[in-house]
Amino acid sequence: MNKTVRPAAGKQPRGMGFRGNDWLALSAALVTVALWSSNFPVIRYANQVYAPGHIALLRCAFAAAPLAVYAAIVRLRLPDVSDWPAFVFFGLCAMSLSSVGLAFGLETVSAGAGSLVIGTIPVFAALLAGAFLRERIGWIGWLGVAVSFAGVGVIAVGEGPGLRLNWGVALLMMSAFFQAVFYVFQKPYLRRYSPMEITCYIVWSGAAGLLIFAPGLPAAIAAAPLTHTLALAYQGCFPLAIAFATWSYALRHAKAAKVTSAVYFMPLLSYTLAYVWLAEQPSPLSLLGGATAIGGMVLLNVWGR
Numbered sequence: 001m002n003k004t005v006r007p008a009a010g011k012q013p014r015g016m017g018f019r020g021n022d023w024l025a026l027s028a029a030l031v032t033v034a035l036w037s038s039n040f041p042v043i044r045y046a047n048q049v050y051a052p053g054h055i056a057l058l059r060c061a062f063a064a065a066p067l068a069v070y071a072a073i074v075r076l077r078l079p080d081v082s083d084w085p086a087f088v089f090f091g092l093c094a095m096s097l098s099s100v101g102l103a104f105g106l107e108t109v110s111a112g113a114g115s116l117v118i119g120t121i122p123v124f125a126a127l128l129a130g131a132f133l134r135e136r137i138g139w140i141g142w143l144g145v146a147v148s149f150a151g152v153g154v155i156a157v158g159e160g161p162g163l164r165l166n167w168g169v170a171l172l173m174m175s176a177f178f179q180a181v182f183y184v185f186q187k188p189y190l191r192r193y194s195p196m197e198i199t200c201y202i203v204w205s206g207a208a209g210l211l212i213f214a215p216g217l218p219a220a221i222a223a224a225p226l227t228h229t230l231a232l233a234y235q236g237c238f239p240l241a242i243a244f245a246t247w248s249y250a251l252r253h254a255k256a257a258k259v260t261s262a263v264y265f266m267p268l269l270s271y272t273l274a275y276v277w278l279a280e281q282p283s284p285l286s287l288l289g290g291a292t293a294i295g296g297m298v299l300l301n302v303w304g305r
Helices: 020-037 040-048 052-074 079-105 109-117 121-132 139-158 166-186 189-192 193-209 217-224 224-251 256-278 283-303
Strands: none
Touching: 020 040, 020 224, 020 256, 040 052, 040 079, 040 256, 052 079, 052 139, 052 189, 079 166, 079 189, 109 121, 109 139, 109 166, 109 224, 109 256, 109 283, 121 139, 121 224, 121 283, 139 166, 139 224, 139 283, 166 189, 189 193, 189 224, 189 283, 193 224, 193 256, 217 283, 224 256
């Protein structure tokens, strides 16, 4: 009697493309990027009435509150004492410093251009991985790094008054760098903690680090239109709490190169949302710089490593 030969558990026959976990991971990455794309027009919208420091704090506070409810329901375990410094560090990078760079940078940079600058996260991640994790970058990769940063420079000029540099771009690059720090160095912790656990730890740490902006916040909330406050509440619950969990899931179940490729869709979605919602129209120089930056990232991630 013939027996059907089945692949061993956890393995798939060759030639079948992505594995099931890969498809789930890539789907999670696309959900993340779709939610992150709304970050930029929402912050631009909130900047109309809120100070940047209050925006940074509110977006993390609105993420921390529902995560606290979730933690109480599932009885979330606390991290090992030896891991507390790492999670505090990740929270300061991925939430506190990143949120400050976003909120202050988007005061003067349009939503679409801001998404292009934040899209350099894979470039910073590659540089950090090369410096600390010994992931080699070939000459094509270094060319891609140079092209990407040249594109960001063109964006900075295109978003400035006249042909002067817009220094908000530098703040957005700072945000991208600190997010890349988190993405690169969280990998070992994903072997011992679930994506939701890590998300809770970093959001709470990040929110605590932003309490320096608390003075004047109650009065600002009372004076702001409800729609602007609700926009920040959406941002805390979805682009932060949910999106960081789906991103961590994607990194846990697929190769980083596959996951980070989803970031290329972010500028298109952000430009579309900003045009429809805020009537923002990108300058030709910003579009040229964005195309250059994305081209450099493709060089780096497809052929450079």
